[in-house]
Amino acid sequence: MNTEIISKKAEIPAFDAKAIKIQHIEYFDHPYTEYEGEEITEEVIAKVLHKIPLGLNVYLSLEPEGEDSWLEVNCDGKWLSLWYWSEEREESYFLYNSAFADTEKQVRDGDLDPAVCCPLLSGGQSPIAKLNAITDIETGVKAVEFFIRTGEFYPGLDWWHEH
Secondary structure, eight states: OOEEEEOOOSSOOOOOTTOOOOOEEEEOSTTOOEEEGGGOOHHHHHHHHHHGGGOEEEEEESSTTSSSSEEEEEEOSSOEEEEEEOGGGOOEEEEOOGGGGGGHHHHHTTOOOGGGEEEEEETTTEEEEGGGOBSOHHHHHHHHHHHHHHSSOOTTSOEEEEO
16 A cells, blocks of 8 residues: 655635535444534534534545445544545545654554554544544644545645545
């Protein structure tokens, strides 16, 4: 698998603040709520964005079934991680935190000892490396809204792309 770092951009393009590109929302914490298609309203989106800084684990999918093309959002109020799986899981994108660039080889090799991990768990079970998480929750919320509205990755953050 090849990897590359996509560096953040200085300018964030304008986007339609009322557009909704996602087609499926699935919380993977109690009460395990799901929303599909037209159930995803401005009110639902506002709740998701509001809950992120309080602690939230949710999948946001561009596909109606929620099986592919989804962004996993993990936040405990101190750390936030975003991880995207493409259709057929051929490509993935992770937040990239350059402050932990010295752990990149270790993370790439799958050696996730506690020293390189933040307290977040992907899917409620797999450790997340600090390399793939940030503590700037406000920017993380902006990234989630950008994905909801555009279906694209927030250019104000660095991304680790595996393909």
